[in-house]
Amino acid sequence: MGFSQALSGLNSAATNLDVVGNNIANSQTVGFKGASTQFADVYTGALAGQGVRVAAVLQDFSNGTLESTGRNLDLAINGGGFFRFQQGEEIVYSRNGQLSLTADGYLENAQGARLTGFPAGVGTGGQPETLQVPAGAMPAVATTAVQASFQMDATADAIDRGTTPFDATDGDTYSYANTGTAYDSLGVQHTMTTYFTKTADNTWEVRVAVDGSADTTTGELVFDGNGVLDDGASTFANYSFTPGGGADAMNFGIDFDGTTQFGNGFAMDTLTQNGSAAGSLVGISFDETGNIIGNYSNEKSQMLGTIALANFRNPEGLEMAGDNAWVETGTSGQPLLGLAGEGQFGGLESGTIEKSNVDLTSELVDLIVAQRNYQANTQTIKVQDEVLQSAVNLR
Template identity: 55%
Template sequence: MGFSQALSGLNAASKNLDVMGNNIANSQTIGYKSATMQFADVYAGAKVGLGVSVAGVQQNFKDGNLEATGRNLDLAISGGGFLRFDQGEQIVYARNGQLTMTPDGYLENAQGGRLTGYPGAAGNGGQLQQLNIPAVGLPAKATEELKATLNLDAGMATLDPAAFDPLKPATYSYANGATVFDSQGSAQTLTLYFLKTGVNTWEVKAARATPEGQEFSADTTRLTFDSNGLLQGSSSISGGVAGTASSPYESTPVTFALTGGANNLDFQLNLTGSTQFANEFELGSLNQDGFTSGSLVDISVDKKGQIIGSYSNERTQVLGTIAMANFRNPEGLSPVGGAWVETSDSGQALIGEAGTGLFGGIEAGVVETSNVDLTKELVNLIIAQRNFQANAQTIKLQDEVLQQAVNLR
């Protein structure tokens, strides 16, 4: 039986060399995980062992180093988990995040697998699908709210609102410009006129610039301040008739009739946080939520796996969220060349969002290098070579013993 024992050792040693050779060959493969041969002795009831068998090949899912590339479609996982790809008729899982964009907007790896995830922002959930970057631009959004915080000078003289004339600065206390957008994305230039009309009361008139001059909103906002100079309430004056004053303060409507196909401009004027102190007029902030249309100019990926589109109108939008996967037993996954597929040993895939629970964060502009320790593999290769030689020497010695037995007379 000495021959069979040595032969089993040669076969096992040969396969061990194959595993090490594969590790060394993939020492520069992005996302590769090294493997180790597991041996088991064979007894089968005999007092002397019957040799050795290959019990399995164990994968080492230790993280590799992250290496910067500067390319926004190169992704790496910092921590546990896998990227999920729809590849042909099967779902595969990979640590290699080197992606390219197809002409129709899908994100693919080198094997043709398409990255999967959820539409829109993280947390939306829904049905997993192949992520697609739409070629269409970002449509315009009409302004729905104009926010401003300012200080109105409490020492200003009281004015008669009936004498207001935008061409006569003496008939109003203060004026400030603002820009809003209509439903077609056209910028509309506004002027807000502030008039002190009584003790702790002000009126705000909104005007839109037109080729003929200015068009005023049918609604005028009346502001009421308390004795400490804090904004207390507001009401809307339409056609000279004041509505019921609100307390605490609420935003008020501003409306303009537009021509040229756009919807009427209708938004809320929000002056929350404004004050009436005995200081000069001061504009603290001015913001509005509308914007013109824009074309997609770039995409990026954040740590949560959100794919963010940047547009020519300086706006951003979450186009999709990358789905992460993990397993109770990653070592039970079956390799399929650059990726893995789930098996009964690995268990079903656990799907979630990057940076939560079992899932690591996603890093853009970097890749995960192979976790092969080349120095260690070369040392192990020498040991494996000596193991092969020792088994070959065993066969040689068994041959010599058999030859001597044959030569006995």
């Protein structure tokens, strides 16, 4: 019985050495989770027992240290959850977010597994799919609304329209002018000029022209005695312009909310519009909730999809699949899908990787202990051999 006990100890110690050695070997593997060996005695009614066996090899899913890389496609989960990948026909889960963008726009890891997520704007209400960054350009958007706010100079002299007709080429026929940008349906940029003329106390005529057109649309801004715009008394019609070149006619209104009249001189506070030129994709970025943001040459951006994270009721039940990935099992339970930063899921960190959670110093100590355990069991075999040899030599 002594030989079988020692042999079981040797086998168990060898397994422990394998586990510790594997931890040490992967101490620099991104997203790796260390493991530990659990032992159990073997008892079948004998007084001394039958030895030892390996009861389980458990993985430690505690978080590793996050390290900044500065590489845009490196991702890490700051908290719970796993990245969900499709590798061939199999779904695997990993904490390694080192990604690359393929020629056809898929986000892949080093093993060719493709990152999965939800279509843009759908969230968890949709079905997860492999994420693909579209290569197409962002279409042009025609200007349909302009938001502007100005400071009108209350000390400016009034201009009598009866004696001084408006002339865009003559600065003496208006009080103040400012230019902005508008876009037609083909994304062609046009210069939008707004002319302000003080016609009476607290009353300003507004004219808008595009590309220096002689045709202008006229409105009126009326202020109260405190210099605040009176929306009810003010009027301004939509501006219409036919740009030519095959583009549709432009039609937009201007909202002057926030415009004031004080004795501080003329100034433009804000001027924004909702149109844009067409733009080519120049790069992608990720926010902390897992949204993939496409950045375009027209200085616009749009959401292209959302990374799906997964978690399990019992992560220790996951089965190792190699290449730093795991697959679900009946013990782990079914995956719970969600978005980064919500509930049990950690936030997403771009330009960051999660290092192995192996404590190298602790593992080296464990290695010494495991080695001594192995040597002790060999010593047991040696003693049993000596005892048996003594019995054989009896005369």
